[in-house]
Amino acid sequence: MLQNELFDNVMQDFNAGYWKLNEVSGIEMWSSVFYEKLGYEIGSFPETLNYFLETLIHEADKKLFRNNFLMYQRKDINFEQHIRILNSIGDYQSFRCNTNDQLPINIQSSTKLLFFMSLAVEPERTLVKSYFYYQETAEMTETGSWYVDFKKKKSFWDFQTYKMMEYPEDHEPSIKDSANYYAKECRQQAATLFFNCAVAGVPFSTEIKMLTAKGNIFWARAIGKPVYNDLGNIVGIRGVFQSIEELKKKELGLEKSIDIIESQNKRLFNFAHIVSHNLRSHTSNLSLLVQLIENIADPQEKAELIDDIKKISESLNTTIEHLNEVATIQTNKKQKRVLVYFKDTLRVIRGSISHILKSGNATVEADFSGLESVNYIPAYLESIMLNLITNAVKYKDPSRDVVIKIKTYINEGKKYMEVADNGSGIDLELFGDKIFGMYKTFHYNEDAVGIGLFITKNQIESLNGTISLTSEVGLGTTFTIAFG
Amino acid sequence: MKNMIDLACIIDDDTTYISLVKRIIETKELCNNLLVFSNGKEAFDYFSAILKNLSQDHMPEIILLDLNMPIMDGWEFLENFLTIQHKFQTPITLYVVSSSINPSDVEKAKEITLVSNYFVKPVKINELEAIFSPQTV
Numbered sequence: 370m371l372q373n374e375l376f377d378n379v380m381q382d383f384n385a386g387y388w389k390l391n392e393v394s395g396i397e398m399w400s401s402v403f404y405e406k407l408g409y410e411i412g413s414f415p416e417t418l419n420y421f422l423e424t425l426i427h428e429a430d431k432k433l434f435r436n437n438f439l440m441y442q443r444k445d446i447n448f449e450q451h452i453r454i455l456n457s458i459g460d461y462q463s464f465r466c467n468t469n470d471q472l473p474i475n476i477q478s479s480t481k482l483l484f485f486m487s488l489a490v491e492p493e494r495t496l497v498k499s500y501f502y503y504q505e506t507a508e509m510t511e512t513g514s515w516y517v518d519f520k521k522k523k524s525f526w527d528f529q530t531y532k533m534m535e536y537p538e539d540h541e542p543s544i545k546d547s548a549n550y551y552a553k554e555c556r557q558q559a560a561t562l563f564f565n566c567a568v569a570g571v572p573f574s575t576e577i578k579m580l581t582a583k584g585n586i587f588w589a590r591a592i593g594k595p596v597y598n599d600l601g602n603i604v605g606i607r608g609v610f611q612s613i614e615e616l617k618k619k620e621l622g623l624e625k626s627i628d629i630i631e632s633q634n635k636r637l638f639n640f641a642h643i644v645s646h647n648l649r650s651h652t653s654n655l656s657l658l659v660q661l662i663e664n665i666a667d668p669q670e671k672a673e674l675i676d677d678i679k680k681i682s683e684s685l686n687t688t689i690e691h692l693n694e695v696a697t698i699q700t701n702k703k704q705k706r707v708l709v710y711f712k713d714t715l716r717v718i719r720g721s722i723s724h725i726l727k728s729g730n731a732t733v734e735a736d737f738s739g740l741e742s743v744n745y746i747p748a749y750l751e752s753i754m755l756n757l758i759t760n761a762v763k764y765k766d767p768s769r770d771v772v773i774k775i776k777t778y779i780n781e782g783k784k785y786m787e788v789a790d791n792g793s794g795i796d797l798e799l800f801g802d803k804i805f806g807m808y809k810t811f812h813y814n815e816d817a818v819g820i821g822l823f824i825t826k827n828q829i830e831s832l833n834g835t836i837s838l839t840s841e842v843g844l845g846t847t848f849t850i851a852f853g
Numbered sequence: 854m855k856n857m858i859d860l861a862c863i864i865d866d867d868t869t870y871i872s873l874v875k876r877i878i879e880t881k882e883l884c885n886n887l888l889v890f891s892n893g894k895e896a897f898d899y900f901s902a903i904l905k906n907l908s909q910d911h912m913p914e915i916i917l918l919d920l921n922m923p924i925m926d927g928w929e930f931l932e933n934f935l936t937i938q939h940k941f942q943t944p945i946t947l948y949v950v951s952s953s954i955n956p957s958d959v960e961k962a963k964e965i966t967l968v969s970n971y972f973v974k975p976v977k978i979n980e981l982e983a984i985f986s987p988q989t990v
Contacts, residue, residue, distance in 0.1 A: 646921050646952050646953060649952040649954070649974065650867055650870065650952045650974060652975075653870075653952055653974035653975030653976075654867070654869045654870050654873060654974075654975070655975075656975040657870070657873045657874075657877075657974075657975045657976065658873055660877075660975075660977065660978045661873060661876055661877055661880070661978070664877075664880060664881075664978060665880060674876075677869070677872075677873070680869060681869055684869065
């Protein structure tokens with residue numbers, strides 16, 4: 370026999386209802402806690418398995434429970450099962466149903482007992498479990514939580530925040546110096562967000578750069594919301610920091626890729642333009658010519674027209690060469706940069722275009738004292754310099770000799786080359802957006818081809834540099850190249 | 854005797870194309886005189902000059918306009934020409950003849966009432982004949 374009182378006390382503490390099985394009569398005894406838990410009055414049911422199966426247990430749990438119960442009763446086979454039981458207000462309540470030996474505590478009894486433990490009320494276990502999940506989640510997602518208590522004028526961090534901020538666990542997070550937890554450029558942003566949240570109750574969710582105790586900077590998503598007391602006053606701010614360093618890195622990488630894709634897209638667009646316009650105009654001339662030849666009877670005249678085919682095919686060739694030049698810029702990009710001296714490049718150019726310089730009575734004044742050399746693809750530097758010099762001669766002001774001034778220098782750590790001429794100048798208001806486009810010419814010269822500046826710009830940009838210009842009609846043009 | 858167009862005008866920077874069209878016009882006797890401008894600005898300057906000093910007899914009946922040209926392209930020419938068009942007494946028929954097969958170019962051109970039609974290069978000889986036949990003018 371059980372010492373009922375003692376046993377019931379234990380069970381009270383344990384907060385579990387139970388059944389006591391009578392092997393002889395087959396009738397159970399249901400404990401008072403069992404009734405209480407379900408909100409029924411003690412003794413309001415015939416305490417039999419059949420009644421329980423028919424009216425109280427959830428349909429889905431019925432079969433398994435019946436089997437378990439009978440096996441336990443007849444063959445002493447212990448079991449543990451989750452079941453749902455109908456309570457007095459018509460809801461199903463979840464229980465864990467155990468036999469003696471499945472219990473975490475040892476209850477000595479010669480009688481067969483069946484325990485019903487409320488699943489909802491297992492405070493300690495649930496807490497331990499949720500803490501475990503919380504810790505796992507915090508670590509895996511790199512999310513630290515924090516709380517600022519305005520009353521206590523204190524700030525609290527969880528373990529993960531300490532870890533991310535690289536502070537020792539005994540560090541007391543400071544409210545006064547909280548700016549120090551953010552990278553310099555983000556301190557104003559943090560102050561504004563916290564102030565708005567503390568004063569006006571505006572929750573925030575932002576991306577911000579954090580500064581750790583060791584001076585490391587990482588990108589975090591900072592989310593915070595005000596905490597109110599019963600009177601509706603803001604008494605604190607609760608929130609999380611999630612490290613998004615990896616994401617941010619990827620995002621920045623993505624932005625860079627987009628820039629590259631954009632510039633390649635532009636080049637492709639120009640390509641499409643040459644193909645659709647310039648190549649087509651040659652082929653359509655060919656086809657027009659063939660029509661004309663077909664329409665002419667005189668053999669002499671026909672023969673003359675065939676000469677025109679030669680002309681067209683030459684133009685076609687030139688266009689394809691240009692196309693090829695544009696295409697190779699992307700491939701050449703992989704060439705190695707080497708140290709190139711400006712004066713060497715200029716010497717080569719002077720040699721190769723001496724006749725052009727002579728024809729324009731052109732002088733080139735170079736000053737490389739500010740920057741003697743640059744890491745570059747030599748062929749590009751030559752092509753860029755050559756192009757700007759020949760342009761200066763090509764578009765000279767007829768009333769004066771050409772003077773080209775080349776200067777290299779460093780400004781705020783960036784390397785520059787300036788090429789200034791005293792030529793006829795370009796009306797930037799009219800042509801400003803078209804200067805570096807393909808086959809754009811702004812002068813009335815016969816030999817204006819309109820490919821040079823396009824190539825120059827592409828070469829510079831493929832090495833991450835930029836080119837810009839200032840110009841005044843009648844005075845001259847100055848191109849400025851920033852080397853990447 | 855054929856009822857020929859007296860004066861036509863080509864605005865195009867492609868010298869090969871111009872010389873070919875010239876040959877076709879001569880061979881087929883499509884018009885008496887041909888004006889050639891190598892870009893929109895040259896043509897527009899000419900038309901502005903007519904308004905100022907010259908008699909409007911020097912106004913072409915037909916204009917063949919290219920779109921892609923240096924200095925002033927076909928679009929800019931159209932924009933400028935539309936502002937002075939009402940000052941001419943004689944009717945002017947303008948065709949766009951371009952190598953652009955871009956549908957947006959075709960649509961854009963056809964939306965301009967001044968543009969009678971859009972021909973994609975290579976233009977056919979029979980198309981040229983149709984353009985220059987007096988019935989269409």
